[in-house]
Amino acid sequence: xxxxxxxxxxxxxxxxxxxxxxxxxxxxxxxxxxxxxxxxxxxxxxxxxxxxxxxxxxxxxxxxxxxxxxxxxxxxxxxxxxxxxxxxxxxxxxxxxxxxxxxxxxxxxxxxxxxxxxxxxxxxxxxxxxxxxxxxxxxxxxxxxxxxxxxxxxxxxxxxxxxxxxxxxxxxxxxxxxxxxxxxxxxxxxxxxxxxxxxxxxxxxxxxxxxxxxxxxxxxxxxxxxxxxxxxxxxxxxxxxxxxxxxxxxxxxxxxxxxxxxxxxxxxxxxxxxxxxxxxxxxxxxxxxxxxxxxxxxxxxxxxxxxxxxxxxxxxxxxxxxxxxxxxxxxxxxxxxxxxxxxxxxxxxxxxxxxxxxxxxxxxxxxxxxxxxxxxxxxxxxxxxxxxxxxxxxxxxxxxxxxxxxxxxxxxxxxxxxxxxxxxxxxxxxxxxxxxxxxxxxxxxxxxxxxxxxxxxxxxxxxxxxxxxxxxxxxxxxxxxxxxxxxxxxxxxxxxxxxxxxxxxxxxxxxxxxxxxxxxxxxxxxxxxxxxxxxxxxxxxxxxxxxxxxxxxxxxxxxxxxxxxxxxxxxxxxxxxxxxxxxxxxxxxxxxxxxxxxxxxxxxxxxxxxxxxxxxxxxxxxxxxxxxxxxxxxxxxxxxxxxxxxxxxxxxxxxxxxxx
Numbered sequence: 001x002x003x004x005x006x007x008x009x010x011x012x013x014x015x016x017x018x019x020x021x022x023x024x025x026x027x028x029x030x031x032x033x034x035x036x037x038x039x040x041x042x043x044x045x046x047x048x049x050x051x052x053x054x055x056x057x058x059x060x061x062x063x064x065x066x067x068x069x070x071x072x073x074x075x076x077x078x079x080x081x082x083x084x085x086x087x088x089x090x091x092x093x094x095x096x097x098x099x100x101x102x103x104x105x106x107x108x109x110x111x112x113x114x115x116x117x118x119x120x121x122x123x124x125x126x127x128x129x130x131x132x133x134x135x136x137x138x139x140x141x142x143x144x145x146x147x148x149x150x151x152x153x154x155x156x157x158x159x160x161x162x163x164x165x166x167x168x169x170x171x172x173x174x175x176x177x178x179x180x181x182x183x184x185x186x187x188x189x190x191x192x193x194x195x196x197x198x199x200x201x202x203x204x205x206x207x208x209x210x211x212x213x214x215x216x217x218x219x220x221x222x223x224x225x226x227x228x229x230x231x232x233x234x235x236x237x238x239x240x241x242x243x244x245x246x247x248x249x250x251x252x253x254x255x256x257x258x259x260x261x262x263x264x265x266x267x268x269x270x271x272x273x274x275x276x277x278x279x280x281x282x283x284x285x286x287x288x289x290x291x292x293x294x295x296x297x298x299x300x301x302x303x304x305x306x307x308x309x310x311x312x313x314x315x316x317x318x319x320x321x322x323x324x325x326x327x328x329x330x331x332x333x334x335x336x337x338x339x340x341x342x343x344x345x346x347x348x349x350x351x352x353x354x355x356x357x358x359x360x361x362x363x364x365x366x367x368x369x370x371x372x373x374x375x376x377x378x379x380x381x382x383x384x385x386x387x388x389x390x391x392x393x394x395x396x397x398x399x400x401x402x403x404x405x406x407x408x409x410x411x412x413x414x415x416x417x418x419x420x421x422x423x424x425x426x427x428x429x430x431x432x433x434x435x436x437x438x439x440x441x442x443x444x445x446x447x448x449x450x451x452x453x454x455x456x457x458x459x460x461x462x463x464x465x466x467x468x469x470x471x472x473x474x475x476x477x478x479x480x481x482x483x484x485x486x487x488x489x490x491x492x493x494x495x496x497x498x499x500x501x502x503x504x505x506x507x508x509x510x511x512x513x514x515x516x517x518x519x520x521x522x523x524x525x526x527x528x529x530x531x532x533x534x535x536x537x538x539x540x541x542x543x544x545x546x547x548x549x550x551x552x553x554x555x556x557x558x559x560x561x562x563x564x565x566x567x568x569x570x571x572x573x574x575x576x577x578x579x580x581x582x583x584x585x586x587x588x589x590x591x592x593x594x595x596x597x598x599x600x601x602x603x604x605x606x607x608x609x610x611x612x613x614x615x616x617x618x619x620x621x622x623x624x625x626x627x628x629x630x631x632x633x634x635x636x637x638x639x640x641x642x643x644x645x646x647x648x649x650x651x652x653x654x655x656x657x658x659x660x
Contacts, residue, residue, distance in 0.1 A: 003036045007046050013039045019068060021045075025105070026070030029053060031062060045070070047145045048103050075252075075314025076337035077106030077146070078330060079283055081186075081224075083290040083566050084321040084494070086111035089133045091323040093140050094433070098327055100144025102334035106316055107141060108184055108222070109134075110151035118153035123167040125174045138179035147219060150175050151184035155194030155226070165206055172211050176218070183207075184222035191568045191649035195226040197239045201246035208248045220250040222281060222314075230258045230271065244277035252313055255280040260567060261288075261381040263303030269311035279313040285381075287329040288318040291566060292374040293497040294488075295504075296325060296441045299372025299383050301332030302345035309340045322437040328352045328368065359430050366421035367438070367445060373505040378551040378565055386506035389414055393510045400517055403463065411510075412456045418449030418503070440491035444484060444500045448507060451480045455511055458518040462525075470522055474530060477515070481533060489556060496564050497554060538582035542611075542639060545575050548652070553579065558588075562655040571603075572647045578639025579657060584609065585635050586660040590617065590628040592640055595651035600626045602644040608637040625654065 004012045008020045020028045020039055027049030030037040038053055040046030052069065056062055077099055080087060087095065096107055115121040116130065126134060134150070141148035152171060158164050172183060185207070187200055204223055212218045227233045227240055243253060253276045257264050264282055272280045284304070287297040297320060304315075317333040319326035331352030336343040353368060354361045373385040386393070392414070396407035422445045425435055435442070457473035488499040512534050519532045537553050539560060547570070552563045560579060587607075594600050605626065606614040614637075619628045632638075638657060642648075 001034060001036065003038070005038045005046060005050065007040045007042065010039075012037070019066065021068055021070045023070035024074060025103075026068075027052075029067040029069070031056070031064050031066070033064065041070070044105065044145045047100075051101060051103060071103065071338045072309040072340050073312060073315055073337045075106045075147075075281065075316070076334065077104040077108070077316050078333075079108035079110060079151075079316040079318050081108065081110045081112065081151075081283070081318050082288045082321055083112045084293065084496075086113050087321070087323045089136075091433070092137055095323055095327075096137065096140045096144050096146055096148075098330070099146050099334075102331060103338055104330070104334050105145060106147050106149060106314065107137075108149040108151055108316060109137070110153065110184065110186060112153075117151060119156040122152050122154050123164075123171065125171070126178075131174075131178055134175070134180070135178045138181075142179075147182045148180060149182040149184050149219070149222060150180045151186050151222075151224075153186040153188075155187040155190040155200075158194050160193070160196070160199045160203075165203065168203070168207060169210060172207065176215065181215075181217055182219040182222075183212075184224065186224040187226045188224045188228050189567050190226060195239075197226075197237075197242040198246065200225070201243055204251055205246070205248050208251060212250075220252060221248075222252040222254065223247075224254040224283065228254060228283070229256045229260050229262065230268075231260070233275075240272070240275040244275055247276075249278065252281040253278065254283045256283050256285055259379065259381075261285040261291075261379040263305075264308060264312075264315075265305040266307055266311070269308050273311060279311055281314040281316075282312050283316055283318060284333070285318045287320050287326055289320045289322075289374070291379060291497070291563075292377050293321075293494050294492060294499040294501045295374055295497075296320075296322070296371045296438065296502070297374065297383070298325060298328050298368035299385065300345040300349035301329045301336060304336065306340045306343065324356075324431070324433040325437045327356060331355070356434060357425075357428075357431050360424055360428050363421040363424035363428075366417055367425060367442065370418065370445070370503040370507055371441060375501060375504050376550065376552050378548065378563065380550050384505075386503065390506050393506055397510065397513060400459075400514075408456075408460070412453065415449050415452030415456060418507075419446055419453065422446030422449060440487065440500045441502050443491070444487050445502045447480055447484045447487065448503050448511070451477055451484070452507070452511055454480065455514050455518065458522075459514060462518060462521055465525075467522070467526060470518075471530075474519070474522075478533070497552070498556065499554075540580045541578075542580050542637065543575075543577045545569065545571070545577060548577055551652075558659040560657050560659070562652065564654060565652040568649045568651055570647060571642045571650050573642060573645055576639045576641040577652070577655065578637060579655075580611070580637050581635065583636075587628070587632040587635050587638065588658045588660050589656075590619070590632070590638060590658075591625060591654055591656045593625045593654035595653055596624050600624075600640070602646060602648065603640055603642040605638070605640050607632060607635045608639075609634055611637050614639075614641075631660065 006013055016028055020041055025044045026041040027045040028039045029049045029052055038049040040049055116126050138148045208221055212221055233240055255272050257268050289295055289297050315337045317330055332345055332348040335348040353364050357364045370386050373383045392407050392410050396411050399405045422442050426442050454473045454476045458470050461469040491500050516532055519530050523530055537555055539553055541551055541553055543549055554561050554563055592600060605617045607617055608614045617628055619626050
C-alpha cells in the first residue's frame, strides 16, 4: 500500500486538481486498493485529511472511495472564559490535543481568574513559570494546528490614556515573544468608564494599526463587547452601532445571543450582524456551569440551527471548569461547526461517550443521560434530561393505582442500571481524568439509584400488602436520604452553588411523587403515621429585578443564601432583592456583598412581618461586605432596596442570612 500525503501544489496531486476543494482547510482523501492519497488545499487541510484517515483506519475494514471535505466555519473551538477554578496546565495540553484530533482550530485563553489576563495584573508580564507554560501551550497548539488566542481583560480599571495604550502594546509584545500570534481583548462583565464604546473602538483600532498590521503574521483581533447579548443592549446609547461603525472591518466581535446563555438561530444573527456591520463571532455558553456548579452537564450539544453557517465568522464553546467532562459537549461542537446541515447531536453525543470510555461506554451513557439539565437557574437555560426514560416515568405515574402497573419492571430496571453504572465508573481505571471529575456526582447518582430501588420495593410491597417489607424499605430510604444529604454537604463545597445534584429533571420528581404516594397510602391502610421527607426549600426569592427573578436559593443547615450572580446587574430606584421565609424567624446575621461598599450604602436593608410595612436594620461595613450588627427578631421578609434616586451597577457576590 502506497500512501501519499501532500498539498495541492505537489506533483502527485496534479491529476486530482479538480477534486481538491478550493476552500480554506479543505482536503481530498482517496483510498484505492493499492494507494491512499491525502491532499490538502493547505497545510491544515492535509492535517485534517490525516485525521479522517486515522478514523477510517480504526474500522474493521478500510473502505475504498473518496472524500471531499472542508469546514463550514473558519473559526471553530473553545474559549476558556468561565468563572471558577482555571484548568491546570496539564489539562490544557490534553484539551489542545483533543481539539486537533477533532478539527477544531481555535483555543481562546481567557481564564477569568488569571490575574495576568485581567485585573489587577494585566499590565504586568507573566512570571517566568507561567510564561513558560504559555509558551508550551502555544507550541502544543501549533503542533495540533490550533490557533492559540491569548485574551486580555483590561476593562475593570483601564484608563483611556496613552500610558495604558502603551501598557497594552507592551503586554502584546511580551506575549508575541512567547510565540502568541492571535489576540483578543475582552470588555465583558465590567461597569463604569471601561464600558465606553468609542474608547474601546479607539483602543482596538490602535492595537490593530500599531501591532497587528505591523507584524504581518498575527491573526485579526477578536473583541468581546460589554453588551455581548441582546437582552443587555441599550439601543438609545448605540453601543453596538458605535462598534460596528468605528472598529476596523477585520476585527471580530463576539456575541452570546439573545441572552447571556442562549442558542443561536437565524433571527439572532440577522439582528446582531446588522448592528455591528460584520458577521458575529459566536461565544456559546455551553456546557459552562459556573452558574450551576452543583450540576454536571454531560448532555448533547444541541439547539443551534443549521441555517446560519454564512452568518457567523466563528463559533466557540465556553466549557465547564471540568475539562475532561466538557469534551462530551465539545465533541458535538466540533461536528456542528464543521458541517452544520449534517450535524446530528444525538449521534455526536454517543460517539463522544464511546470515545471517552470505550470499555465503559454503556455505563457512561447511563450516567450522562441523567445528568444534562442545569436545574432552576438565573439564566433560565434548561436542557433535556432522561429523554428515553421520561415517557416511561410519566406512564408509570399515571398507573400508580393499577394492580399491575405496565411500567413497573422498566422503572425498577432503570434504577438498578443507575446503581450498576455508578459502580462500574467508580471502580474502573479507564480515563481517570474523567472519573476523578465525576466522582462526587457518581457517589450521589449511586445513592439516587439505590433509593429508587427501595422506593419501588415500598410500592410493590403495598400491592402485596407486605407491610413489614414496606417498613424495611422505608427505613432503607431514610438511611439513603441521610447519605445523599451528607454527600451534598461535604462534596463540591464551592461558595456559589455548593453541593452535588444529579438526575434532577425526571428521576428526582418521580421519586418524590412515588415516595409521597407510598407513604400516604401506607398510612391510610395501616393507621400509622410515617413521616415524609422530601428535599425542597420552602423559602422564596423576592425581587422586582428582572435579571435576578430566577436566581436560585441555596441552603446549608441554618444558612440560607441567594445564589451569586457573575455578571453586573443594573439597580434602579426602588429595585429590591431579598428572601421571604416560610414562617416568622429570628436571624443571627445578615451578610450582603455587592462588590463595593458605596453600592450598599446607597440603599437600605429592611425587614418585615407582612411584606407591606418595612423597617431598616443597622449594620456595619467590612470592606465591601455589610453585616447586621445584632440578632433580628420577627422576620418574615428581609431585603435590600435601592431607595436612592440613582441607578447603579452591582455584583451580587453574597446575600446570606443565618437563622437562629
